[in-house]
Amino acid sequence: MTKHLVEVFTAACPLCDETVKLVQSLACESCEIQVWDLREGYSTHKCREKANQYGIHRVPAVVVNGKLTECCQNQQPISREALIAAGIGQR
Template structure:
């Protein structure tokens, strides 16, 4: 069995976050393991800080913050370039 691509979505539960989660889930492939993480949890906040998350929604793919999420917000093209929607 092929390795799963780990997708972490950092969310505060706002409508922008929900919209991003819907987009991510719609383009994720069967090899993508999508985990929505609640920024109201201090362990999630620590993980987000370690990855360089500065705003939400933010997405990390295989432990790397997607370029679209480095201060600008979620962007489908950047997520696809980072590997979302493709087998690992």
């Protein structure tokens, strides 16, 4: 079984909260979810460094196994279908 690291970048907005809930609802036992709140991370700079590493310029954003999901790369809405296509919930 392959593990999937799913990183969700947020700023505590309603859309961000919906995205976190969607990711959590799709996740299976092989998904490890890390939520990065950019508001909190600025005190340590870790969130900002991670966001820069992935090329994130807007939130919410989802990264699966170190790759920014295609919907986030193309500035499209994050959808259930896009997250499944990125490998979330697949064992």
